[in-house]
Amino acid sequence: MAGIVIDGISKAFGNTVALAALDLAVADREFVALLGPSGCGKTTLLRIIAGLETATTGRVLIGGRDVTNLPPRARGLAMVFQNYAVFPHLRVCDNIAFGLKMARAERTRIDRQVARTAELLQLAPYLDRYPAQLSGGQRQRVAVARALAVEPALLLMDEPLSNLDALLRLDMRAELKDVLREAGTTTIYVTHDQTEAMALADRIAVLHGGRIEQIGSPSAIYHSPATRFVGSFVGSPPMNFLRADAGRLMGIRPEDIDLVDAGAGLPFRVSVVEPLGAQTLLTGTTDGQVVRVALPGEHVIAAGATLFLRPRPDRIRWMDAATGNALAQAAG
Amino acid sequence: MMRGRALPYLLVAPAFVFLAVLFCVPLVQTIALAFQTGTGFGLGNFVQMAEDLNFNDAVVNTFRLVGVAVPLQMLAALGMAVMLGHLRAGRDLVLWIWTIPLGLSDLAAGLVWLALLNDQGYLNTVLFHLGIINGPESWLTYETPMALFAAIVIAEIWRSTAIVMVVLVAGLQLVPKEYAEAASVFGASPWKIFLRVTLPLLKPSIQSALILRTVLAFEAFAVVLAIGGRNFPVLVSEAYTWQHFNQAPAIAAAYAVVVMGISLAATVVYLRVLRTPAAQRA
Numbered sequence: 001m002a003g004i005v006i007d008g009i010s011k012a013f014g015n016t017v018a019l020a021a022l023d024l025a026v027a028d029r030e031f032v033a034l035l036g037p038s039g040c041g042k043t044t045l046l047r048i049i050a051g052l053e054t055a056t057t058g059r060v061l062i063g064g065r066d067v068t069n070l071p072p073r074a075r076g077l078a079m080v081f082q083n084y085a086v087f088p089h090l091r092v093c094d095n096i097a098f099g100l101k102m103a104r105a106e107r108t109r110i111d112r113q114v115a116r117t118a119e120l121l122q123l124a125p126y127l128d129r130y131p132a133q134l135s136g137g138q139r140q141r142v143a144v145a146r147a148l149a150v151e152p153a154l155l156l157m158d159e160p161l162s163n164l165d166a167l168l169r170l171d172m173r174a175e176l177k178d179v180l181r182e183a184g185t186t187t188i189y190v191t192h193d194q195t196e197a198m199a200l201a202d203r204i205a206v207l208h209g210g211r212i213e214q215i216g217s218p219s220a221i222y223h224s225p226a227t228r229f230v231g232s233f234v235g236s237p238p239m240n241f242l243r244a245d246a247g248r249l250m251g252i253r254p255e256d257i258d259l260v261d262a263g264a265g266l267p268f269r270v271s272v273v274e275p276l277g278a279q280t281l282l283t284g285t286t287d288g289q290v291v292r293v294a295l296p297g298e299h300v301i302a303a304g305a306t307l308f309l310r311p312r313p314d315r316i317r318w319m320d321a322a323t324g325n326a327l328a329q330a331a332g
Numbered sequence: 333m334m335r336g337r338a339l340p341y342l343l344v345a346p347a348f349v350f351l352a353v354l355f356c357v358p359l360v361q362t363i364a365l366a367f368q369t370g371t372g373f374g375l376g377n378f379v380q381m382a383e384d385l386n387f388n389d390a391v392v393n394t395f396r397l398v399g400v401a402v403p404l405q406m407l408a409a410l411g412m413a414v415m416l417g418h419l420r421a422g423r424d425l426v427l428w429i430w431t432i433p434l435g436l437s438d439l440a441a442g443l444v445w446l447a448l449l450n451d452q453g454y455l456n457t458v459l460f461h462l463g464i465i466n467g468p469e470s471w472l473t474y475e476t477p478m479a480l481f482a483a484i485v486i487a488e489i490w491r492s493t494a495i496v497m498v499v500l501v502a503g504l505q506l507v508p509k510e511y512a513e514a515a516s517v518f519g520a521s522p523w524k525i526f527l528r529v530t531l532p533l534l535k536p537s538i539q540s541a542l543i544l545r546t547v548l549a550f551e552a553f554a555v556v557l558a559i560g561g562r563n564f565p566v567l568v569s570e571a572y573t574w575q576h577f578n579q580a581p582a583i584a585a586a587y588a589v590v591v592m593g594i595s596l597a598a599t600v601v602y603l604r605v606l607r608t609p610a611a612q613r614a
Contacts, residue, residue, distance in 0.1 A: 088612060
């Protein structure tokens, strides 16, 4: 178990800056998600931490030890790859034991760890099979078991659920959270899926253009986005941003808008109604600006109707229209 | 509809006819010829072949050549293929230069090495000027069998390692680099990664390369003849001798059948020993 310090890490590919002098501290046993759209630098950062990529400047410290110039094998970490990278020529048990065998662990420890992680990830019946004889979800579990078996100081995960179909992804997400909580390993988890980051992480670092836009608890990221980008990237549908007075934008989540009586709020002309069951999503315009509203599912509304909206004052997030940064939040 | 159904067969037909007329018929004829004796069919030609003075030497030399050249070629080609994979710039240029020997005919390659190694060759000249030898030295005679053998092995390796390398380079490109990355993260040194991950995943390509190379090595002829002449008989050069100098095509056919049998046996061994079960494929 160990804390991680990313100290001024930058990475340039030719003239392209992938990461710009990035700082990040992850506490021991903490789960941090690196969240961002593709090309934001999150995978590059993970690969630099792993030692698979070299940083242009900066240092990586794992448990207080500077590992910047060490090869991956000397960093004491484990990784789960996006397409699993489970060795096809090795049986499940040999895949799980791989890291311990490389570390020349004792036979008894290898056997114990293989049995324990296989139990944890429900792989016990498949230990003698080859990966090609498993389903995608089972291969994913082998990749996680292989990583946990070495009891790493740090676990890195690169979009581990993105190759699974939607239903399996939900199952695996919950399972992963359970397993990782039990293991208590410091984890850095890369994803472009904001629900995954929200569901799993203690803290989320939102990356954009090679910089950390905001780092904080899922609730802080969701309710108090530091920038317009964070508000529009996190949440589905994203936060609304409405032009207000004095170069300000009013940020408001679709579910933080109430319907009020005629004349008591902003007039809103509904163009699209999407009844999703738990919620009904409305898309329409207010004062020429597109707004999305999420109402509880029981509302029945027809497209073309005109409604009146009132944002909940305590949920409004004021932004600077020019910079996209959040302003000091004054009431109302 | 009829034309649609017949079309694939029509398209295959030229290749089929080509193989039947120019491969299958001569093959059957050669086998028949090998077993033909004055009175009918039998093993007479094989007995006469085996009783010839050069037969034992030819068998031993052929297996020595295959046994030494093929493993060395495999090692060299593996090393070259892996090195090529680590090149960032100039990869295509290096690959192109390394494959130049493939464009040369066997005989030309043999003559190049003869020019280098004979008693008036470059090597003699260089060693003389360096004062290492006092005059022209002959290495390619029956009196210097080890040097002669070494020269043939070197020429064979120079000439045909590239084909093995090309097969392995193609094979390496099929192995996703995530496997090596995963192995390095889980504590494997570069050497361990090569041994435990790259090599096993490359097995199908190694199998193809070995079959190709071994079969061709059992048929080595022009390089051997150019450098060794009659001093280094191999199976195929003996077949040539019986056919053209001794005017005994039946004995030559017997040699051809023996070479074919050995090649088939080697192929079967490789197919079995280096089999990759379906379950272990990526």
